[in-house]
């Protein structure tokens with residue numbers, strides 16, 4: 710197989726300056742609803758990139774759990790690699806790729822821990838097995854074996870009546886949007902790109918970018 714021969718023409722849609730709302734968060738809400746309607750596989754999966762103190766980036770997939778007034782919310786372990794990187798440098802970027810719609814959304818902004826009550830509300834809404842997983846996993850740390858994890862899980866799941874507490878180091882981050890870009894694939898690689906540049910707190914101006 711020659712990887713270079715894999716190519717796809719994009720022809721499903723077009724994106725005009727006037728077809729997006731004034732605010733990028735509203736734009737994301739609109740496109741997210743369209744992704745759900747189009748039955749995109751895991752439309753809420755997004756690639757989150759962080760940087761360490763040396764400015765070296767790292768990326769991983771996390772799940773979007775809420776589109777707020779100012780941005781987007783996801784949940785994780787605050788002591789994980791991403792959590793530690795965010796605590797040192799909270800500028801992050803996020804990427805959604807919805808191939809079924811030939812669309813990409815890029816978001817840049819600053820991540821802030823959400824209030825503990827809001828993390829509680831989400832944690833206690835999760836299935837018990839996921840709660841146990843959040844407790845059992847010292848996310849990003851080296852673990853001796855699968856058996857060690859399974860043993861911790863078995864212990865946590867042993868008594869179904871026992872309420873599992875949210876660990877303080879597990880919760881949500883809200884990424885407050887400072888820049889966003891909406892990308893629609895077009896034929897001949899002459900894609901549409903509409904970028905939102907922040908002009909003041911919560912106000913944005915859109916510009917078309919060359920593909």
Ligand SMILES: Cc1cc2nc3c(=O)[nH]c(=O)nc-3n(C[C@H](O)[C@H](O)[C@H](O)COP(=O)(O)O)c2cc1C
Pocket residue numbers: 751754767768769770771772773783784785786789790791792848849
């Ligand atoms: C589809 C998918 C969804 C995921 N969702 C989350 C999530 O919401 N939160 C999370 O902490 N990790 C999630 N992960 C796992 C992360 O990609 C990553 O392995 C983990 O957070 C550790 O990353 P880190 O060591 O860079 O902190 C998900 C992975 C995939 C493939």
